[in-house]
Amino acid sequence: MDISDLLRSGFIVIGEWCLIDGELQLSANASAELERSHAVYVFREGLEILYIGVTLRALSRRMKNYLKPGASQRTSRRLNALITERLHDGAKIEVLAFWPGRTDVGGLPVDVAPGLETALISLIRPGWNMKGAGKRVPLPQVPGSDLRADSTYWVYVNDVIRKCRIHKSTCPYCNSGRGLHGGGDRQSSYWRSFVDRQGATDFAENVGHSDVRTCTHCGG
Numbered sequence: 255m256d257i258s259d260l261l262r263s264g265f266i267v268i269g270e271w272c273l274i275d276g277e278l279q280l281s282a283n284a285s286a287e288l289e290r291s292h293a294v295y296v297f298r299e300g301l302e303i304l305y306i307g308v309t310l311r312a313l314s315r316r317m318k319n320y321l322k323p324g325a326s327q328r329t330s331r332r333l334n335a336l337i338t339e340r341l342h343d344g345a346k347i348e349v350l351a352f353w354p355g356r357t358d359v360g361g362l363p364v365d366v367a368p369g370l371e372t373a374l375i376s377l378i379r380p381g382w383n384m385k386g387a388g389k390r391v392p393l394p395q396v397p398g399s400d401l402r403a404d405s406t407y408w409v410y411v412n413d414v415i416r417k418c419r420i421h422k423s424t425c426p427y428c429n430s431g432r433g434l435h436g437g438g439d440r441q442s443s444y445w446r447s448f449v450d451r452q453g454a455t456d457f458a459e460n461v462g463h464s465d466v467r468t469c470t471h472c473g474g
């Protein structure tokens with residue numbers, strides 16, 4: 255799986271990152287395309303796929319976040335710094351996008367873009383994506399075990415509904431990573447433990463899911 259596969263599948267070059275007076279800008283060559291939503295997008299330098307993302311909003315709005323990321327937009331700030339640094343080194347970084355549309359499974363509607371993004375990231379593992387970078391830890395099998403007593407914070411990640419929730423380990427919905435019903439990890443969701451809140455927040459915000467919040471029950 256490489257850039258030529260993506261181009262063959264329907265990805266198109268929509269623009270190129272550039273620096274104007276030291277400020278990151280997107281020089282786009284297809285403005286009508288940029289207003290379409292539900293896109294999977296790729297940053298590439300030559301044959302290297304640097305980053306894969308998805309947006310459910312107009313692509314132009316998502317790209318604007320990279321230009322001037324707000325203080326709380328950690329992923330956008332991280333990418334802004336990475337792109338800017340690479341451009342300073344003389345690189346040419348293009349933005350490609352693809353709008354895979356919708357389909358249905360068993361008569362139920364499916365938005366293809368988020369699933370395609372997840373699949374491409376796991377196939378290609380781009381250097382700038384941090385999804386899956388967190389370390390899986392073995393869960394205590396015995397309720398009340400203090401195997402993970404050092405873990406004060408936990409992040410619940412659900413890859414199907416694309417959300418992350420930050421919990422304190424004492425929260426009944428967290429139950430030290432076993433969840434409300436004691437099940438622990440499942441196929442579509444998993445828990446990660448962290449010794450401090452910052453670590454948990456950094457991880458949750460870099461998984462790549464749009465719905466990232468602290469638990470309203472325990473306040474994370």
Ligand SMILES: [Zn+2]
Pocket residue numbers: 420421422425426427428469470471472473474
């Ligand atoms: Zn909680």
